[in-house]
Amino acid sequence: MIAALTTPYVAWWALVPLITFAVAGFLLLTVASLVRRLPAVLAPAWTAVAGLGVLLYLVPMWSRVGRDGADSFLAGTVGVDRSSIFVTGILAVAVIAAALISRDYLPREDLPGVELYVLLLMSAAGGVVMASANDLIVLFLGLEILSIAVYVLAALHLRRIESQEAALKYFLLGAFSSAFLLYGIALVYGATGSTNMVRISAFLAQNVLVDDAMLLAGLGLLLVGLGFKVAVVPFHAWTPDVYQGAPTPVVAWMAAGVKAAGFAALMRVFVLTLGTYVSDWRPAFQVIAAATVLAGAVVAVVQTDVKRMLAYSSIVHAGFILVGLQAATDRGNSSVLAYLAVYAFLTVGSFAVVTVVSGTGDASHGLDAYRGMGRRHPALAGVFTVLLLGQAGIPFTGGFVVKLGVLAAAVDGGAYWLAGVAMLAAAVAAFVYLRLLVAMYLEEVPSGTETSGAVPLGALVVAVASAVIVLVVGLVPGPLLDLARDAVPVLVAG
């Protein structure tokens, strides 16, 4: 006799984004290995369509969660709430952008055409898992699916030894930080008796631990592990090297997608799960946020390589996001989500421009390559100007709106000094963007640089669309802020 096996409840409608990314990746891999000569446009188009499909599907999903409330399924290990939908949307945008930038990048560099897109889709699937994890095991699995794909992506440029060095550095530090994260999860599991986030937070709300040393140690290790992934000081040392060495479209994904998933995980683990211990982790977050914005801004100023400059600027942005996150309030969370969204557009747009300027070989990233760009490529320079002003947080750009959001959240929570430090750092960092603008418009084209030809379509579309969105959000911030305000992260018991 066959006994009936009770299977856990699965909300398939909420798994569609994850399944879309994963199946699209597997299908692309299978088809590419069976068909000898695939049209070059198929893989990027396929990836972009998958991203677009997910993005469109998120609309009914968003209203369904708004109507029925957040849900949790698969025995309470995976949840769906509006914050996870929001982050999934950011990931989908980053996937589309990275695919469009890569469309012209791979033929230019004479690299094989399919692997990048497969790995991109896989790592996006991992990011979706991270953003909707309700269990530390699931969170870890999502993180690894995301990271392992990105390690390989970073090594993808076969003929640039910098790419391989960057990948090995990223891999070793990434694996090291994953190990820390795991040790932290193990200690939290030992202290609370569960890996389920809902049960952990319920346990901590109902019990007072007589000896919470193990929990605090686990908490610290979790912070180290996730801090590496989102690149905050003092766990940021890999960022400039990896950004400089990795293929530029991959860097766009790393900066936009991986960071969004990492901060989503930080929010779920610290703000939601360990919210009862906020008074223990908030000082650490504040110190790290202050150190991150300051160190990132100061070191960015002395860089001569534009990719390194943008790497340090991404560190400054991570610090700003942490400024919003440490508030641990609804307002803080929504400011973090809005920041992640605008930052994704700023960064994919910027790296699209960098991809174009870098020229064949992905090598010219010095300031020289940007000198006189205002005359050689007025349109591209104009778009880059908007994106850089957005990164600097100049009023009437999206960057200003979201910076204001995180600072307001910090001031709301009484962290005046942190808001002051962040503003100071923003002023220092503005110098970096200004220097690039000066190089583009006021300096002469150095003799000997060839004037590069037409701008490839994919990168141009990404850059222009990002710049337009950044401007629109700056002028009409309401819709995005409303979306972010409604994207409340919640943990629901399964």
Next chain:
Amino acid sequence: MYLNQFLLLSAALFAIGVYGVLARRNGVLVLMSIELILNAVNINLVAFAAFGNQLAGEVFALFVIAVAAAEVGVGLAMILLLYRNRKSIDLTQIDLMRG
């Protein structure tokens, strides 16, 4: 047997692993040190599960083993790639990029 003993063993393995990652110059040895940390985690998980009469920790340990295998696969491939290009896996020689 007390839980303490397992936790101490695991902490010792963790410390050795961290030391190995920081002090070793050979890429493969660094990879092995990372494995050591992951196995320290596994000891912790299994010990907590055994003393708490649960399954979650043991299941988690299985996941960790699987993920560690995937990670090592990627890591060894990268080290091999680097070795082909420069005939060395000395990590201190990875210094093309400076800022």
